Amino acid sequence: MKCVIEGNGIKVFGKAVHALSRIGDEIWLDPLEKGLAVRTVNSSQSAYACFCFTPLFFQQYIPEPDIQKDCEAVKCKLNIKCVLPLFRCASWRERSVDKCEISINIPNSRVIFQFHCRHGITKTYNLGYQECEALQAVFPAHLCPNVLMAQSKLLGDIVVHFPVSQEEVTLSISSFKVTLKTFCEDENNCIRGMNTELMLHADEFDYFQVGEDSAVTFCLKELRGLLSFAESYGLSVSSQFGVAGQPVFFSVKDMTLEAHVVLSTLTDPNHKSPSQPVPGEDCPVDVPKISTAEVSTCEGPMETEVCVDDGEQVASSQGSEVFNPTPHMRKMFQLQTPGEMLPRPRLAPESTLTTPVTPATFKIRSLLFGAVYTDVVDSKSVDLPSLACSSDTEE
Amino acid sequence: MPLSTQSQADIDQYILIASLDNARNLSNILKAISLRDHAIFNATQNGLKVTVEDSKCLQANAFIQADIFQEYIIKEDAVGFQVNLTVLLDCLTIFGGSTVPGVCTALRMCYNGYGYPLTLFLEEGGVVTVCKINTQEPEEPIDFDFCSTNVTNKVILQSDSLKEAFSELDMTSEVLQITMSPSHPYFRLSTFGNSGNAHYDYPKDSDMMELFQCTKIQTNRYKMSLLKPSTKALALSCKVSVRTDSRGFLSLQYLVRNDDGQICFVEYYCCPDEEVEEE
Numbered sequence: 001m002k003c004v005i006e007g008n009g010i011k012v013f014g015k016a017v018h019a020l021s022r023i024g025d026e027i028w029l030d031p032l033e034k035g036l037a038v039r040t041v042n043s044s045q046s047a048y049a050c051f052c053f054t055p056l057f058f059q060q061y062i063p064e065p066d067i068q069k070d071c072e073a074v075k076c077k078l079n080i081k082c083v084l085p086l087f088r089c090a091s092w093r094e095r096s097v098d099k100c101e102i103s104i105n106i107p108n109s110r111v112i113f114q115f116h117c118r119h120g121i122t123k124t125y126n127l128g129y130q131e132c133e134a135l136q137a138v139f140p141a142h143l144c145p146n147v148l149m150a151q152s153k154l155l156g157d158i159v160v161h162f163p164v165s166q167e168e169v170t171l172s173i174s175s176f177k178v179t180l181k182t183f184c185e186d187e188n189n190c191i192r193g194m195n196t197e198l199m200l201h202a203d204e205f206d207y208f209q210v211g212e213d214s215a216v217t218f219c220l221k222e223l224r225g226l227l228s229f230a231e232s233y234g235l236s237v238s239s240q241f242g243v244a245g246q247p248v249f250f251s252v253k254d255m256t257l258e259a260h261v262v263l264s265t266l267t268d269p270n271h272k273s274p275s276q277p278v279p280g281e282d283c284p285v286d287v288p289k290i291s292t293a294e295v296s297t298c299e300g301p302m303e304t305e306v307c308v309d310d311g312e313q314v315a316s317s318q319g320s321e322v323f324n325p326t327p328h329m330r331k332m333f334q335l336q337t338p339g340e341m342l343p344r345p346r347l348a349p350e351s352t353l354t355t356p357v358t359p360a361t362f363k364i365r366s367l368l369f370g371a372v373y374t375d376v377v378d379s380k381s382v383d384l385p386s387l388a389c390s391s392d393t394e395e
Numbered sequence: 396m397p398l399s400t401q402s403q404a405d406i407d408q409y410i411l412i413a414s415l416d417n418a419r420n421l422s423n424i425l426k427a428i429s430l431r432d433h434a435i436f437n438a439t440q441n442g443l444k445v446t447v448e449d450s451k452c453l454q455a456n457a458f459i460q461a462d463i464f465q466e467y468i469i470k471e472d473a474v475g476f477q478v479n480l481t482v483l484l485d486c487l488t489i490f491g492g493s494t495v496p497g498v499c500t501a502l503r504m505c506y507n508g509y510g511y512p513l514t515l516f517l518e519e520g521g522v523v524t525v526c527k528i529n530t531q532e533p534e535e536p537i538d539f540d541f542c543s544t545n546v547t548n549k550v551i552l553q554s555d556s557l558k559e560a561f562s563e564l565d566m567t568s569e570v571l572q573i574t575m576s577p578s579h580p581y582f583r584l585s586t587f588g589n590s591g592n593a594h595y596d597y598p599k600d601s602d603m604m605e606l607f608q609c610t611k612i613q614t615n616r617y618k619m620s621l622l623k624p625s626t627k628a629l630a631l632s633c634k635v636s637v638r639t640d641s642r643g644f645l646s647l648q649y650l651v652r653n654d655d656g657q658i659c660f661v662e663y664y665c666c667p668d669e670e671v672e673e674e
Contacts, residue, residue: 082590085563096559110591119556120601127591 001031001074002103004060009256010100010115014087015229016051016259021080022225023047023261028135029104029111030075031063035257039135040080046264047222048137057256059099074104076129078111086113086125096121104129137262141249144240145211146173152230152237152252154204159227161196162220168266171241171248172215176202183217183266206236214243217266226250226261244268411438411474411506414466418502418517420653421459422487425480427628427651427661428455434480435533436513439473446536447480452666453621454537455628463657466503474506476530478513486526490519499654506530539664545640548575548613550582551606552597554632554649560584560595561626564619568592570668571619575639576612582637586619605634615643615667628661643667 005013016038020027024040024047031037035054041047055061099116109131115123158180162169168183181197202208230237230252241248245267251260406412415421425434428447435446442460449455461467490500503516512527564571568586575582582597582604599607625647629635632649639645647663 079590119603120598121556121603122594122596122598123560124594124596125591126593 002062003036003058005100006059007098009057010097015232017083017087019225019229020049021084023049023222025080026077027080027083028075028077030134033063041135042222047219049226049261051257051259053257074106075132075134076104076111077132078127078129082127139247139249139262141240144242146214146242147207147209147240148178148205149207149236149238150205152227152235155227155237156231158198159224161198167219167221168217169220170215170217173210174213175210212243216241216244216248218248218263222263223250223261226259408507409505410470410508412466412468412503413443413464414503416465416501417654418487418500420463420655421502422484423631423653424457424459424651424659424661425484427631428457429480429484430455430624432479432481433477435477435536437473437475438469440469448537449621451537454539454664456662458660463659475533476506476513477533478528478530482528486515486528489517489524539644541640541644541646541664546638547611547641548609549636549638550604551634551636553603553605554629554635556597556603557635558629561629565593568619570616571622572614572616574614575609577609613639615639617645617665618668621665625663
């Protein structure tokens with residue numbers, strides 16, 4: 001892979017990396033035909049972000065490797081602490097850097113960032129990477145009943161009212177209004193601390209669609225990166241979500257790039273549904289309320305009861321193969337046909353466990369979203385996978 | 396002015412008197428070489444030379460010519476002593492680091508001779524402070540035997556271009572490698588850190604390059620911990636000359652303009668960490 005970013009684009013790329021650093025510690029570089037995808041996921045796998053830079057963003061974009069073999073483009077993972085200093089948004093850097101060339105050197109396992117600066121000075125950074133499968137979240141955003149679109153400035157103005165340390169907020173939507181408020185775990189804490197609640201009328205949004213009244217609680221800290229990125233460039237932010245427990249999806253889009261963040265939300269302990277077990281005291285996790293996604297690496301084919309439709313995939317994940325796990329499919333169908341009783345899942349309660357309870361050969365997937373590693377070798381077959389698969393753990 | 400109320404008898408006993416209207420003209424340049432606690436002072440008719448050494452591999456020198464001082468009296472050919480540099484700097488900046496224009500600390504530095512403390516009279520806004528700092532037997536500075544005739548490669552760069560590089564140097568790298576060559580990459584700084592390696596290339600035709608005289612390709616590595624403090628001197632300077640000799644010893648010479656626009660020099664000598672010949 002080789003790409004060249006010019007002038008202002010370097011600053012944009014830097015801001016994107018900065019936004020990603022608010023979520024995870026590593027970034028995955030995935031050169032696709034339709035653009036360079038830069039992704040991250042947080043350590044608890046409850047937040048995922050992806051910035052996809054289209055070829056228009058670059059002065060030059062060559063996704064294929066130089067080696068003319070039949071090997072596919074390399075997907076690699078970098079420690080974000082190594083990349084971030086290269087793109088520090090210092091004003092002198094903006095003035096002095098003309099061009100940035102990013103290339104992947106496969107034989108040496110290095111990603112090369114070369115900055116051509118003023119006065120003929122060249123700065124070259126050879127960073128070691130880990131070769132890995134692509135990271136991807138599958139999330140049928142277009143199936144979400146609730147959709148909001150707002151100017152980033154509006155969201156920035158809203159979010160500034162919440163203290164930076166505030167982790168979780170609840171976004172509620174009903175027929176004519178949207179509320180954003182501090183989330184507190186128990187009433188005692190609520191009384192002691194400062195709580196903020198903002199109410200917005202439907203008119204304030206560029207687009208407002210309520211399919212189902214709901215209140216979703218997610219971690220605001222992980223969204224701030226995308227919001228400040230959007231605000232720097234005056235982009236609109238759109239948000240799609242469903243009921244509590246289902247992930248919330250935020251995205252920005254431009255001619256040259258597309259970015260989205262998928263965050264898990266708290267399941268509502270009061271909402272009883274046969275397919276969604278209520279988190280109880282016997283849950284082994286530290287934070288039983290937050291449903292997390294399991295990043296899994298199944299390699300073998302997996303059977304599901306439903307068909308995977310390509311159209312369900314998140315726009316930026318086209319071109320890469322994905323698995324859609326069974327429980328997630330069930331959730332999708334629940335969105336389409338609310339109230340329908342779904343068969344009890346074959347796996348043990350997924351929504352709350354992050355540790356595998358079944359045989360070591362496969363990991364439990366959660367309801368949230370199946371952030372999966374794709375199997376590059378298993379190219380075109382969208383053959384339905386079986387549940388028992390070998391999982392490839394990462395070193 | 397309070398400093399002038401000293402009696403003639405007092406003045407007579409000093410073998411060295413150096414006065415500055417603005418003590419910053421001395422303190423700033425001394426900060427640029429403050430690698431270690433102890434500094435060796437060597438005063439001659441030409442001016443003051445202050446030397447700081449580190450682990451016998453690095454030497455930093457600051458030169459403040461006699462004409463920088465408003466008053467410079469020396470009664471012997473050479474006056475030498477050693478003082479704690481940290482303490483000296485604390486005294487020179489005893490009135491705080493005020494950068495309000497027009498307000499500066501005046502300094503009169505006096506030395507009676509061997510065995511006597513270094514006396515500083517500092518005045519700002521009518522307030523006078525007298526500091527007496529104990530002196531020690533001056534150690535002989537190491538002679539790095541770096542002479543111009545032995546220089547293989549020399550470049551002079553405008554400091555601005557190096558300032559960026561030095562401030563961003565990957566500190567997880569144990570060494571800083573300097574490559575100088577008559578052909579590409581001409582002048583290259585390299586680091587080898589945990590995340591990978593980084594190279595800063597300065598072409599010979601860059602407008603930041605004032606002089607480029609490289610006769611043969613040379614690559615030398617120097618301990619990062621030794622060279623990183625030179626960033627202070629670089630920050631103050633407007634130009635820097637980088638020279639290596641046939642043994643791979645490094646000489647960095649910084650041209651520093653003080654608050655009044657006068658020129659002083661700071662010099663660093665460093666031994667190579669290991670010899671890396673042409674690859």
